[in-house]
Amino acid sequence: xxxxxxxxxxxxxxxxxxxxxxSPDARQPLTxxxxxxxxxxxxxxxxxxxxxxxxxPGVRIDVQTGGSSRGVADTRSGLAxxxxxxxxxxxxxxxxxxxTPVARDGIGxxxxxxxxxxxxxxxxVVALYTGGMTTWRPVSGKDASVxxxxxxxxxxxxxxxxxxxxxxxxxxxxxxxxxxxxxxIKFVAGNPHAIGYVSNGAAEYxxxxxxxIKRLPLTTASAPPAAGHPAPSPLARPxxxxxxxxxxxxxxxxxxxxxxxxxxxxxxxxxxxxxxA
Amino acid sequence: xxxxxxxxxxxxxxxxxxxxRALLWSCASVAGLMLVCIVAFLILESAPxxxxxxxxxxxxxxxxxxxxxxxxxxxxxxGTLLSTGGAVLLAAPLxxxxxVFCQWYAPAWLAVPCRRLIELLAGIPSVVFGFxxxxxxxxxxxxxxxxxxxxxxxICILTMMILPTTSLLAQASLAQADPDALRAAAALGFxxxxxxRRVVLPSCAAGLLTAGLLAASRALGETMAVLMVCGNxxxxxxxxxxxxxxxxxxxxxxxPYAAGRHRSVLFVSGLLLLxxxxxxxxxxxxxxxxxxxx
Numbered sequence: 001x002x003x004x005x006x007x008x009x010x011x012x013x014x015x016x017x018x019x020x021x022x023s024p025d026a027r028q029p030l031t032x033x034x035x036x037x038x039x040x041x042x043x044x045x046x047x048x049x050x051x052x053x054x055x056x057p058g059v060r061i062d063v064q065t066g067g068s069s070r071g072v073a074d075t076r077s078g079l080a081x082x083x084x085x086x087x088x089x090x091x092x093x094x095x096x097x098x099x100t101p102v103a104r105d106g107i108g109x110x111x112x113x114x115x116x117x118x119x120x121x122x123x124x125v126v127a128l129y130t131g132g133m134t135t136w137r138p139v140s141g142k143d144a145s146v147x148x149x150x151x152x153x154x155x156x157x158x159x160x161x162x163x164x165x166x167x168x169x170x171x172x173x174x175x176x177x178x179x180x181x182x183x184x185i186k187f188v189a190g191n192p193h194a195i196g197y198v199s200n201g202a203a204e205y206x207x208x209x210x211x212x213i214k215r216l217p218l219t220t221a222s223a224p225p226a227a228g229h230p231a232p233s234p235l236a237r238p239x240x241x242x243x244x245x246x247x248x249x250x251x252x253x254x255x256x257x258x259x260x261x262x263x264x265x266x267x268x269x270x271x272x273x274x275x276x277a
Numbered sequence: 278x279x280x281x282x283x284x285x286x287x288x289x290x291x292x293x294x295x296x297x298r299a300l301l302w303s304c305a306s307v308a309g310l311m312l313v314c315i316v317a318f319l320i321l322e323s324a325p326x327x328x329x330x331x332x333x334x335x336x337x338x339x340x341x342x343x344x345x346x347x348x349x350x351x352x353x354x355x356g357t358l359l360s361t362g363g364a365v366l367l368a369a370p371l372x373x374x375x376x377v378f379c380q381w382y383a384p385a386w387l388a389v390p391c392r393r394l395i396e397l398l399a400g401i402p403s404v405v406f407g408f409x410x411x412x413x414x415x416x417x418x419x420x421x422x423x424x425x426x427x428x429x430x431x432i433c434i435l436t437m438m439i440l441p442t443t444s445l446l447a448q449a450s451l452a453q454a455d456p457d458a459l460r461a462a463a464a465l466g467f468x469x470x471x472x473x474r475r476v477v478l479p480s481c482a483a484g485l486l487t488a489g490l491l492a493a494s495r496a497l498g499e500t501m502a503v504l505m506v507c508g509n510x511x512x513x514x515x516x517x518x519x520x521x522x523x524x525x526x527x528x529x530x531x532x533p534y535a536a537g538r539h540r541s542v543l544f545v546s547g548l549l550l551l552x553x554x555x556x557x558x559x560x561x562x563x564x565x566x567x568x569x570x571x
Contacts, residue, residue, distance in 0.1 A: 067533035147424035152509070153343055170342050175424035176520060177509035179530045190416045191425060196538030 028252045030081075032060040037071020037084030038156070039180060040105060040199050041239050044270045045084055048102075048258050050066045051266065052120055059250065068156050072097065073165075075242050078238045083242040086199075087156040098245060101238035103272040106200040107157050108235070109216040110185065112192040116140045119217045124252055126165050128195060131173035136193065148194030150174035156237065157181075164235050189213050197235075204271035239272065319548045322435040326541035335545065341511040343531075343539035350546055352513050356521035357550070359428060359514065360503065361496040363380035369489045371436070372443030379444075380451045381473060392448065399441035407502030410434045415506055422518040426508035429517040432503050437490035446491060450484025451477060483568035488562035494554045524550045 014114050035045055037183035042065045049061030063084075066074075071083030072093060089099040109125065111117060117140040120128070127133040128146055136142045162169060176194070178184045181202035189211045193277045203215055218235070241255050257263065264274040294337075330338075330348055338349035375395065379388045390466040410430055419425025454477045499524075508520020509530060522530075524546045532543050 037569060069534050073536075146425045147419070152530040152534070153341075154531055154536075156534075168342075168345065170340060170347075174510050175508060176426045177511075177522070177530070179504070183505070185412055187415075187426070190412050191419050193419070193423060225302055254341065 002038075012052045016081065018084060030248050031058055032062060033250055033254055034064070034080045035082045035241075036064045036066055036074045036080040037242075038068045038086035038239070039065040040086045040156075040201065041127060043082040044103065044239070045241075045258070047266045047270070048263050049254075051263065052254055052257055056253075061254070069154070071242065074183045075244060078244075081243065081248060082255065085156075085240045087159065087237050087240070087243050089242060091190045091242060093242075096245065097242045098247075099240040100255050100259055101240050101275060102255075102263075103267045103274055104236045105239055105272050106236045107160055107197050108200045108203055109195060109218070110188050110199050110203055111195050111215040111216055112188055113212045114192050115214070116262060117216065118119065119241060122165060122218060125218070129165070129167065129173070130171050133217065142193075142195045147175045147191055147194040148173060149176045149178055149187055149194050151184070151197075152177055152179050155179075157197065157199060160235060171259050185211060201271040228245045236273070278332045284571060292389045319544055319551060322544035323548050326538060326545050329538075330542075332545075335542075343535070343542060348542050349511070350524070350537065350542070350549065352511050353524045354549065355513055356428070356507070357497060357523040357525070357553070359521065360431040360435055360507065360523060361493055363428070363432035365489055365493045367432065367436040368443050368492060372440050372488070372492070373447045373485055375440075375444045376451055377448035377473065380448055381416060381477075387470055395441045395444050398437075399445065403438060403499055403509065404505075406434050406438055407505035410502060410506035419519070422522065425507055426509065426520050427462045428521045430506040430508075431503050431521065431523070432517075434506050435496045435499060438499060438502065438550075439496050442489050442495055443492040446488035447481075447485055448487060449479045452521045453484065454480055465564050483565045486564045486568070487561045490557055490564065494557045494561075496514060497550065497554055497557065498525060500529050504529055512522050551571045 033049075035049070038153060042063055046063040047166055049063055053061055064080075066198040068085040068087060071080070071085045072081035075083035075097060083097075085099065086105060089097060090103075093099075109120065115136070117136065120139065124133065124139055129148055129150070133139070134146055136146055150169075151161070153169065158169065162168075162172075162174075176187060178196070181198040184196045184198045185202060185206045188196045189206075195216075200215075201214065206213060207215070214246060243251055243255070247254050247255075259275070261274075292347065326348075329347075334348050335350035338347050340347045341349045341352065375391070378394075379391050383391060410433070414432050414433060415425040417425070418427060418430055458476050458480065459472065462476045503523050504526040505524065507526060509522040509526055510520040511522050511527075512519065514521050527546055528543050532540065535543055
């Protein structure tokens with residue numbers, strides 16, 4: 001009998017902890033929004049979430065990263081109320097999900113800040129990335145091998161880059177393949193002959209922290225960069241918040257707030273481009 | 278040695294002992310069940326990829342472009358084996374050399390700090406090695422042979438990471454040399470080198486080999502550091518300076534962004550890696566047994 005009773009407290013503890021999980025499906029009025037997805041968007045959405053919490057006392061916004069695909073998957077499965085996806089929704093995803101763009105993020109080319117190259121034409125970028133130009137001599141005069149940094153399969157930045165330059169990933173002759181933006185920036189900062197492309201937000205953040213890289217303009221960019229603002233990039237993607245077709249009211253309120261002009265200062269502070277009101 | 282037989286310690290029927298036994302049984306089964314669950318999960322997740330495109334394609338496809346229906350895993354298997362093999366080739370002599378020095382040649386005031394330093398080296402998190410490799414080693418190799426991020430960088434980082442494992446296991450094995458045999462060798466007038474070569478090393482061969490194999494299994498599974506310095510290009514390297522991608526780096530790079538068939542193939546690479554590690558640990562056990570009876 002003693003042995004049998006010894007289990008009772010353990011069972012009680014288990015029963016008590018089982019009720020503690022915050023499931024998005026909880027029936028009581030929602031006070032906690034969980035948001036998962038794109039690592040590019042997470043810092044911005046977390047900042048917007050803080051401002052939203054101040055305006056709605058008692059509400060908590062929980063932001064977790066894991067990539068755009070996770071944002072889509074978690075929203076579908078109900079693990080998250082809102083997903084962060086740093087690209088436009090695909091046709092297949094639009095069947096069961098609704099996307100609201102909240103800002104735009106440019107992708108920019110970066111090189112080491114000692115690299116004398118000034119600007120590149122799209123044709124030169126294609127030549128650099130497909131092995132047509134293997135040294136820097138034709139564009140900067142320096143007789144050094146180009147180290148081409150590409151992104152890993154499945155990344156939103158890679159997709160956008162390929163689409164913009166009309167390339168397939170099989171055509172690219174990469175010397176180094178990286179995962180997230182920070183890894184790319186660290187690699188280029190450590191290699192004077194490297195060229196890579198990363199989110200403008202990430203590149204500006206690194207520049208502000210005196211990482212030795214520089215952003216390369218594409219010479220086709222129509223508008224000259226405005227003073228104090230990052231140059232609008234032709235290589236841009238929408239940063240999108242997604243929900244299922246019937247989101248909870250709180251999620252709707254948050255998305256409306258994130259897409260409103262109340263947060264344009266936060267968007268600009270994270271080096272993204274606010275959407276025109 | 279005598280063999281122990283269940284029940285190992287006591288024939289007691291007291292409730293405490295029985296309760297303890299039940300508790301320990303469940304601890305042990307949890308540990309065992311975890312492995313079973315992981316393997317089952319890996320097989321389950323790999324199943325779609327194993328039925329289509331099928332395992333043959335992983336070894337016959339020309340390239341790795343999972344979104345364009347090309348699933349060559351073999352260059353990454355080669356990358357894993359080459360980087361691990363290279364690291365073991367470097368770390369084994371270094372580690373065993375260090376162990377022999379600490380155990381046999383170093384004066385006491387040097388042997389202890391030397392051992393503590395190696396233990397400290399074992400405690401450095403792998404991502405720190407990777408970071409050092411990225412900011413120091415890769416630019417250095419780049420000045421010599423661009424792009425710098427290469428098989429060589431991976432081998433160097435892995436060597437540093439498995440060196441302490443190899444050395445500490447080798448020291449433990451050297452310390453177990455039979456004292457009677459040592460005294461006999463001394464009585465026969467063997468010098469230090471003679472004793473080492475004729476008595477200690479042959480009797481410790483099993484332990485030293487096991488040290489190498491266990492270190493290799495650690496190198497196989499290493500992910501972050503390798504991802505940071507190897508360049509991650511999927512190809513069969515033609516020289517030490519070419520970038521490579523390992524199976525672990527492939528999973529870490531692509532799993533957050535993979536869906537459907539692509540995701541399933543990544544689980545296949547996990548399964549492949551698990552099989553490699555199991556066969557290594559298995560051969561370590563086998564070697565140990567085979568050499569003990571020589």
